[in-house]
Amino acid sequence: MASYKGHLAFAAPLGFVYGGMARSQLGFEADTAMVGALLTTVGGLLPDLDSDSGVPVRELFSLAAVMVPLLMWRRLMNAHFTDESMFLFLAVVYLLIRFVISRIFKHLSVHRGMYHSIPAMLIAGLIVFLAYQHPSMRVRLFLSVGVMIGFLLHLVLDEMCSVDFHGFTIKLNKFAGSAVKFFSPSIVGTVTAYAILIGLAYLTILDVERTTGRNVLPANMRISGR
Numbered sequence: 731m732a733s734y735k736g737h738l739a740f741a742a743p744l745g746f747v748y749g750g751m752a753r754s755q756l757g758f759e760a761d762t763a764m765v766g767a768l769l770t771t772v773g774g775l776l777p778d779l780d781s782d783s784g785v786p787v788r789e790l791f792s793l794a795a796v797m798v799p800l801l802m803w804r805r806l807m808n809a810h811f812t813d814e815s816m817f818l819f820l821a822v823v824y825l826l827i828r829f830v831i832s833r834i835f836k837h838l839s840v841h842r843g844m845y846h847s848i849p850a851m852l853i854a855g856l857i858v859f860l861a862y863q864h865p866s867m868r869v870r871l872f873l874s875v876g877v878m879i880g881f882l883l884h885l886v887l888d889e890m891c892s893v894d895f896h897g898f899t900i901k902l903n904k905f906a907g908s909a910v911k912f913f914s915p916s917i918v919g920t921v922t923a924y925a926i927l928i929g930l931a932y933l934t935i936l937d938v939e940r941t942t943g944r945n946v947l948p949a950n951m952r953i954s955g956r
Contacts (some may be wrong), residue, residue: 740887741774741880748876762869766876769858770799775879776854777888779835780845791835795828795886805863809885826856844889844914844923853923856930860937867941 749767754756758766779790783883799820806816844850855878864870889910913920939945 736886737774737778737884737887738771740883741771742824744774744880744883745770745876748879750833753870756872758872760831762872766872769873770876770880772852773877774884776877776881777850779885791832795824796825798857799823801858801861805861813824841842844916844919846885847911847914847923848882848885849923851878851885851906853927854878854881856927856934859934860930867938882910888900896931 749763753760755762775790775793779794782907802820802823803816806819818822819942855874858877859874860942861873862870862873914923
């Protein structure tokens, strides 16, 4: 499989291209395009959170602990948090991700499990979409798609690096077919991933409805009282 540095070597140029196209072809502001480039690069590293190596995991969880609170900043402002309460809330989020969630994730995840999958890619994109409450739906989609593109690049690179070329013979190693997938051998892992994905998708639809004022879900799929 591709190394951590190898993924970074591909993810960073991809982020540069994605941000550059957003600026030159789609008319996004320069700062928005740069944020998209950064998130695309980070997305290209995210699947390594389940790595057996300690260094990438520590670095990625440290990065996630900083970026998630930053993405949530606008949402908290729109919820009329005071400066002090917002600071305290974001500090708690940082500590939870850095020291609690990272330990739980390490014990529950296995390398090349469901975290290396298409559902995990969609989960990463939905988390960014929900966390960053920008008034422009176009900006939110741009950032969430950037994370997913980077994530997908990581999966594809892992899949490609599962192939050894010896002359005209292609020999697949033990990791072949374990990166770009929709299911894993673990039923619990698969069910958990899809449960999280469905839950986030439902929250995303409700958030879009609230933001746009348009009903997307039929009445019989709504939670009572909404």
